[in-house]
Amino acid sequence: RKEVEQDPGPFNVPEGATVAFNCTYSNSASQSFFWYRQDCRKEPKLLMSVYSSGNEDGRFTAQLNRASQYISLLIRDSKLSDSATYLCVVNRLTGGGNKLTFGTGTQLKVEL
Amino acid sequence: NAGVTQTPKFQVLKTGQSMTLQCAQDMNHEYMSWYRQDPGMGLRLIHYSVGAGITDQGEVPNGYNVSRSTTEDFPLRLLSAAPSQTSVYFCASRRRERSGELFFGEGSRLTVL
Numbered sequence: 001r002k003e004v005e006q007d008p009g010p011f012n013v014p015e016g017a018t019v020a021f022n023c024t025y026s027n028s029a030s031q032s033f034f035w036y037r038q039d040c041r042k043e044p045k046l047l048m049s050v051y052s053s054g055n056e057d058g059r060f061t062a063q064l065n066r067a068s069q070y071i072s073l074l075i076r077d078s079k080l081s082d083s084a085t086y087l088c089v090v091n092r093l094t095g096g097g098n099k100l101t102f103g104t105g106t107q108l109k110v111e112l
Numbered sequence: 113n114a115g116v117t118q119t120p121k122f123q124v125l126k127t128g129q130s131m132t133l134q135c136a137q138d139m140n141h142e143y144m145s146w147y148r149q150d151p152g153m154g155l156r157l158i159h160y161s162v163g164a165g166i167t168d169q170g171e172v173p174n175g176y177n178v179s180r181s182t183t184e185d186f187p188l189r190l191l192s193a194a195p196s197q198t199s200v201y202f203c204a205s206r207r208r209e210r211s212g213e214l215f216f217g218e219g220s221r222l223t224v225l
Contacts, residue, residue: 004154034213043202043216044155087155097162100214102147102155 001026004090006103013110017078021106023088024070033064033071036087038105044087047073078110114138118203118217125193125224133188133220135203141215143206144186145170146178148199149219155202161186193224 006023013019025033033050048055050062050071061074075082088103116137125131137144145160157170161180175197177189186205190197203217 008152036214041219043218044214045216046213049213097168100157104152104154 002103003027003101004088004103006086006088006106008104008106010107010109013078013108015078015080015110015112017110018074018076019078019108020072020074021086021088021108022070022072023103023106024068025088025090025101026069027090027092028066028069030069030090030092032091033062034089034091035062035071035073036089036102038085038087040084044102047086075108078108080110080112083108083110116203116205116215116217118201118220120220121218122221123223125190125222127194127224129193131190131193133190133201133203133222135186135188135217136184137186137203137205137215138184139205139207139215140183141205141207142183143208144180145204145214146176146186146188147202147204148172148197149202150199158188158201190222193222195224198222198224 004025035047036044037047038044050064054063059076063072085105085107087105090101092099119134142163146158147155149155156172158176159178161167164183167178201220204214206214
């Protein structure tokens with residue numbers, strides 16, 4: 001089983017729709033969680049960190065469920081510019097230091 | 113503020129050739145790393161460094177060498193290129209090993225024939 005798993009998509013949604021992505025992680029010792037955004041043929045960039053209490057940044061809401069070991073990203077009122085791949089990232093402390101594990105990403109296509 | 117700068121952006125090599133991917137950051141970050149990204153595989157850590165003079169192996173280190181003589185620079189060397197090393201390579205840095213946000217370079221697309 002992969003340490004971090006995401007549905008690769010693509011999710012094709014109309015502009016203005018609400019879309020949600022889930023990401024599951026296998027190691028219960030994982031400590032911190034992030035969503036990164038990667039545009040086509042570009043580098044990943046941090047979208048938001050995910051806190052235990054859930055957090056919101058404009059149209060984006062991230063939530064963490066430690067009991068079920070998943071994190072989610074909700075995008076409201078989708079824009080064409082939201083089209084990208086969304087990477088789930090999990091941080092875990094190991095004997096060798098902090099280990100960041102990336103999911104393979106979920107592709108979102110927002111259409112007119 | 114340039115952030116993380118990688119060169120070259122594109123490179124084609126023949127099997128057996130060697131080359132160096134350059135990476136420089138101007139944010140005074142302690143931690144630097146190299147990832148490769150392949151379809152369906154996600155980003156995989158090749159090598160990383162927690163400070164000048166300190167390097168360590170990541171998940172997929174074979175066929176690659178690194179060094180960290182300064183805080184700013186973290187070059188990745190391919191010793192004898194193989195077709196399996198065809199990939200997109202990203203250099204990334206963060207302020208400290210424990211901080212979450214990674215800042216990525218724009219990527220280097222390498223093709224090995």
